[in-house]
Amino acid sequence: MRSIIYRLLCFALLIQPLAAGGLLLPNPAPAAAASVNDIETMLEKDFSVIAEGTSGAQMGFDYGSLPAGAEGTAVIETEPATGQRALHMSVKDAGENMFLMSKTFSESQTGTITAEITFLQPGSKKQDQLLQLYNSGIGTNSKYLVVGGIDPNKGAVYWTDTAPADLKIPYQIDQWHTMKIEVNTVNKRFSLWLDGVLIRAREKANLFSVPEAQVDIFNFKKLVIGTPKGDGDLYVKKIKVTRAPFAKPETPQIAYWLERNQSIAVWIYPDTAVTRYVLRIKAREEDPWYISTSYTGTPQTIPILASPSANNEWDYDLNKAVKITNGKKYYIGITAITRDEFNKADIESKMTEFEATPTAVTPMETPDTNIIGTIQAYNNYNINRWSLQSGLKKGDEVFADRTSPLKIDEAPAKYQSVDRIKMHADTMKYSDTSQIATFPVRDKANVYVAMDQRETPPDWLQPEQGWSDTGDTVKLSDTALSYTFKIYKKVYDANEEAVMGLNRYADYNSGKNAGYFVFAERIPTGLTIDPVKEYTNTAHYTISGSVTDNVYAASVSSSVYQSVYDAPGSVTLAVYHNKSLVYNSPLSGNRYELDLTLTPGENLVEVIASRSHSAFSDQATALIHYDRDTPELQIPAPPSVVREPVYNLEGTLSKAASLTVKLNGRVVADSVGQSVYGPFAYPLTLDEGSNIIEVSSVDLAGNEASVSYMIRYEFWAGLPQAFDLSGAPVSDNRFSDQMLARKQITNTTATVKHVTLWFVLYDDNRTMLDYSSLETELAPGETKSLHAGFSVPASFSGYVKAFVWDSMTGMKPLSDTLKLSGSTE
CATH class of the missing domain: 2.60.40.10 (Immunoglobulins)
Known part of the structure; x- marks a missing residue:
């Protein structure tokens, strides 16, 4: 069978120049760099603008076969979670099979192929090989170059063999995501993006070769979109495929570099077309370049950056390579190389150059307001990616550039204001110094180390070194696992140097610990x-x-x-x-x-x-x-004698102070706060006879002022009134034939009062013609209404008087006299 396949391949190669399509010969030598105008759009569909009910077949897509009884559909519908129109691909009862929708192009393509899909997985997470790029193959037997997809446990993934590569990049159901794959057919490498973030670069694609026929078919011919296996759904909003002719690799674009201990490390923005980066070094401008590193690595941390390092230089006296020297300036040159896998040739870019000086320790300056002083990083450990953060708050990332971000889920509230060092994730796996970094504390401080509880604390974190277990923990998680970090504490005096020792890096590299991070807080003096x-x-x-x-x-x-x-x-x-x-x-x-x-x-x-x-x-x-100023009491002097039992004491103060009012030694108002020039008024119920009013004030500083007054209260019944028998008041000029004098009297004193109401009739000659009186006693607080009256003669002309005395014998007036003149005519 093996020999038959070999003969078929040889025959196919012989007739290929005579037939349209068929097998590709090895690629020709790459052409010059392509411009943007050379990019060709091979396929572009925006399903959100296509009428509902349109099928994939109607739009020119082919469907793959399914086992008997299985069902697969592709039709434009409205996606229920977001309300957007999309191509709904569905499969049912297909067992281990997917429903596949494909687009086969008339000619196979080479160069840089870019395929992009905007998708949504509804309901629940299922594995889906959703974006598949195939070559032309031999006959009907083609092979995928790379497959991009999603996995319930691994997030975004890709396939270049039978198992998906775990990228630990999460995705969400019922949300739109965009995945992009870029494949270079010359160096047979690809890069993968999810939602605009590069998550894998320059990975080797899946190869399809027939060694016996010396055929290596690496081109692009067919795009396949797949659903989950067996039962599942996929919504696709957009799909786009472009092709650009092969271009010479771009001049390397440097993200940053670090001057490390006898090493100069460089981080370069990746390019799918690059097979390797060559890092050259020389000590003098006139020296020839020496290749210090040829870098082919494919980093998996995010951001994805190529990271070669220059560690050696050529010693022309010793005629051999030696370690570069700290403190010595070097010229660094970097080129990118594309390996043409068909013609077995290298195509090199232009060179990027810069100058750098290696150093054993690199400082990281910190703000003066931070308790953590200038950090000295030994061997530098990507310190340019370190940063100072505040507090342990839910959602905070504790390491920079970790492939799967490690975030805080729960932390004790007392650590919400600490100063925290966020290190680069790779810091935890280095082993070539005795310590990672040191820093002074700018004042007396508690320095804390939060370490994965699975790990036995290293020697530098032991009680003998002053560290103690606080009993507190921090809960963290990434996309796959949850972690508990125990918090250790050590007290450092002002300007004492704190040491960040090595992690147990072997355990870290084997997944047995997630590392540690450091934070600190100042210890107040307690002033x-x-x-x-x-x-x-x-x-x-x-x-x-x-x-x-x-x-x-x-x-x-x-x-x-x-x-x-x-x-x-x-x-x-x-x-x-x-x-x-x-x-x-x-x-x-x-x-x-x-x-x-x-x-x-x-x-x-x-x-x-x-x-x-x-x-x-x-x-x-x-x-x-x-304050030495005495408050001024501004009170109008009361009259010496009053006939009303209640006297309203009014006044103001020249400053804010407390006010005390006493009447006959009794406190009426006790230390009442008064605002400056705020009026005050206190009604005082006087005793019969002499009354002493005392007013005093004390301001907030203790300055005092006081005044006192003497006021005499005389009991007074008040003026009587005259009425006729109907109750109508009698006035001057016109008298009724029957008249009454009336007075309601209240005893406002503390003693029994004897009162007499007098009503007297006089003629014009001042002769008393008649009188009437009523005499009574009033207990303290008692009120009585007194009446006295008489008949007025016909054709009378004269006057009447009404008044109150204490008694006939005492004849002490207790009221003013009411006098009315009039007649009955």
Whole structure:
């Protein structure tokens, strides 16, 4: 059978020049670089603008066969989750088979083939070889170059053999995603994007060769779109295929480089057409280039960057390659090479050049406000990708450029404000120094290491080195796994150097730990100011307080600065009074007291505690008002005698103060706060006879003012009224034949009152013609209505009087006299 295939292949090769289509001969030598105008669109479909009900077959696509009883369809429908029109591909009861929709092109193509699909997987995640690029094959036997797809557990994947390569790039159901594959038929490599992010570059494509016939068929002929196996759905919104002629590789575009310990590392934006990068080095401009590295790697971290390093130079005296020297300047040149796999020839790009100087330790400057000082990275470990972050918050990534981002799911709230170092993911797997990095803490601090709990802490993280297990943990996860990191702590003094030791890199590389990360927080001095009086009328004032973190020795005290300890501690205390420094000295012990001489008005006191050789400090402030001005009570003087039992005391204060009002020694208002010039009024119920009113005020500083008044209250019944028998008031001029005098009287005193209502009739000659009276007693607080009346003679002309006395014998007036003149005519 093997010999038959060989003869068929030979025959096919002989007749190929005579037939249209068929087998390809080995590719011709690559042409010059293609321009944008050379890009050819081979297929472009926007299914969102095509009428519903249109089938894939009607749009020129072919369907693959399915086993008996299985069903597969491809028709334009509205996708329910997003409401967008798309090509709905569905398969049912197909077992291990997919429903395939394909587009075969009239001619096989070479160069750079780009296929792009916008898709949505509905319902639940299923494995799907959704974008398949095939070659022309031999006869009907073609082979895929690469397949891009999705997998429930592995996210975005690709196939170049029977098993999908795990890219750990997640996707979501019921959401639109775009996958793009770029294949170069000259170097037989491909790159893969998901949603615009490059997730694999320069990977080797699937080969189809027949060694016996010396045939290597690597071209593009057919595009296939597949559904999940057996039962499943796929929505496709857009599909596009383009082809560009082979072009000479572009000049390498450098993302960045690092000057490492006896090494210069370079990161290059990838190009599918590149088979390898050649890194050259020389110490002098006139020297010939020496090839230090020929790099063929395909990195899997994101962002995807080629990363060759120059580690050796040529020693012309020793006539051999040696390690490059730290501190020595070098010229670096990089070219990209495309290996023409058909003609077995290399095509090289133009060179990118730069100058660099290797160094054993690279500093990473940090803001002065950060407790973490300048980081010194040993062997550099991609420190240009390191950064400082704040806090441990849900969703934060703890490593940069990890293929599958490791994010915080849960962390104790007390770590929400720490300063955190976000290292490059590769930092965890290096092993060529005794430490990863060091940094000083700018003040006394707790430094924390969060390490995968599966890992036994390395020697540098042991209790003997000052580390302790806090008992706290951080929960993290990537797209595949969940992790628990234990948090360890060590206290460092100001400017002490913290060491980030090596991870157990062998375990990391074998997946037995996810590494560690570092964060830190400053330990405050615990500065406080004891409660102060905001207002005082005394110029001498003592400010006091404490710190909780100080180092001290035995006891002593001084007249100005008093403490129970004598030796200066690590904390220095500075006190400013109205912005002028009045004290600055190391604090002895944990307490402080300082005498101040206040100035009139506001006195701002600022106390600042800082540790030796640290720019960090804690501050506490107090505002004290020194006020010697007495509040002014502005009250109109009351009359000496009043006849109403209630007197309304009114007034204002010249400043904010408390007000106290007393009547005959009894408190009416007790220390009531009053605003400046805010009016006050207090109704005072007077005692019969003499009353003493005392008003006093104390302002916030303790300044006092007071006034007192004497006021006499006389019991007074008030003016009686005259009425006729119908109850109508009687007025001057016209009298009724029957008249009454009436007065309602309330005893507003504390003693029994004897009252008499008098009603007297006089003629014009002032002769009393008649009278009526009513006499009664009123208990304290009692109210009675008194009436007295008489008949007025016909044809009367004269006047009446009504008044209240205490009694006939006492004849003490208790009211004014009502006098009315009139007649009955």
